[in-house]
Amino acid sequence: MEMTSYSSPKGGFVATSANQFLGWGRKYSLFLYPFITACCGMEYMSAACSHYDIDRFGAGLPRFSARQADLLLVAGTITEKMAPVLKQVHEQMCLPKWVMAFGVCTCTGGFYDNYAVVPGIDRIVPVDIYVPGCPPRPETVLDGLIKLQEKIQNSEHSLT
Amino acid sequence: MDQNSILDRVKKEFPDLVLETHSRLGQDTVIISKSGIVEIARFLKEDEKLKFNMLADLTAVDYWKEKPRFEVVYHFLSMENKLRLRVKARVEESDCEIPTLSGLWPGANWYEREVFDMFGIRFTGHPDLKRILMYPDFEGHPLRKDYPKTRHQPLVEYRELNLHGNENTTTSRKKEND
Numbered sequence: 001m002e003m004t005s006y007s008s009p010k011g012g013f014v015a016t017s018a019n020q021f022l023g024w025g026r027k028y029s030l031f032l033y034p035f036i037t038a039c040c041g042m043e044y045m046s047a048a049c050s051h052y053d054i055d056r057f058g059a060g061l062p063r064f065s066a067r068q069a070d071l072l073l074v075a076g077t078i079t080e081k082m083a084p085v086l087k088q089v090h091e092q093m094c095l096p097k098w099v100m101a102f103g104v105c106t107c108t109g110g111f112y113d114n115y116a117v118v119p120g121i122d123r124i125v126p127v128d129i130y131v132p133g134c135p136p137r138p139e140t141v142l143d144g145l146i147k148l149q150e151k152i153q154n155s156e157h158s159l160t
Numbered sequence: 161m162d163q164n165s166i167l168d169r170v171k172k173e174f175p176d177l178v179l180e181t182h183s184r185l186g187q188d189t190v191i192i193s194k195s196g197i198v199e200i201a202r203f204l205k206e207d208e209k210l211k212f213n214m215l216a217d218l219t220a221v222d223y224w225k226e227k228p229r230f231e232v233v234y235h236f237l238s239m240e241n242k243l244r245l246r247v248k249a250r251v252e253e254s255d256c257e258i259p260t261l262s263g264l265w266p267g268a269n270w271y272e273r274e275v276f277d278m279f280g281i282r283f284t285g286h287p288d289l290k291r292i293l294m295y296p297d298f299e300g301h302p303l304r305k306d307y308p309k310t311r312h313q314p315l316v317e318y319r320e321l322n323l324h325g326n327e328n329t330t331t332s333r334k335k336e337n338d
């Protein structure tokens with residue numbers, strides 16, 4: 001974020017643009033909804049716990065109501081039977097909202113190339129960041145999160 | 161009872177219903193005609209020397225282009241006598257049904273629903289034969305060899321994918337709304 005600091009004898013202040021300020025605020029306070037259906041959930045847990053500590057990036061507070069979340073973190077295989085649930089959860093989230101496809105099953109369906117599994121959750125909901133891997137290492141997850149934060153910082157924000 | 165003598169005993173008891181037996185790597189198998197499944201299963205369960213008190217598995221195989229096409233496979237376990245037995249029965253595609261075992265082992269109920277769901281084999285006398293894994297609107301039976309490998313039956317309409325352009329994500333959609 002571009003900022004200019006000013007100081008005077010009566011106190012300092014910072015000037016920036018509203019767009020950049022909102023982006024900065026939003027990228028460091030992601031409330032995530034962990035939509036976990038399979039083994040990638042274990043990898044999410046290790047990314048979230050103290051060793052890798054996703055909270056360092058401001059995404060440490062999982063909300064188990066979609067209405068309180070900004071980031072839908074879809075980890076695990078999404079079957080055709082589960083797809084309506086995922087779509088409904090995504091619709092329940094308030095704007096602005098982002099979606100992370102966590103693991104190769106959510107990115108493309110992975111090796112489940114069959115009748116039962118959705119070939120990538122982008123067929124159901126719009127996806128902002130794809131984190132491949134089976135499952136992805138916690139480093140990959142954090143890298144994906146940082147890339148998502150860059151995307152949030154560089155996108156248009158409005159107060160309405 | 162000795163593991164080897166199960167086959168002889170079943171053969172002697174049901175000479176008309178048992179078509180073939182074989183034993184390999186300690187796994188005894190009886191191939192029977194499907195009309196005798198309940199009778200033989202009751203004998204296996206209730207005979208004092210066998211007491212197959214557990215139905216360990218019930219599944220099916222699709223031998224596409226063979227006749228008869230399907231084979232229903234039962235795995236029985238006697239926890240009391242430490243015995244195992246596999247029973248197989250062939251099922252024709254034109255007469256795709258076999259009597260249920262849910263009256264003998266309540267656990268057969270869901271196994272048979274799964275076999276019905278995946279292969280379309282009907283179990284006559286089953287109390288509630290409906291799909292168990294796939295959704296009710298699903299057409300066909302996915303583990304049949306003639307089910308197209310790439311056929312999906314989505315419950316929600318798939319989005320159009322534009323893999324090389326801008327995806328319709330939150331950011332770009334907000335611009336459209338402004």
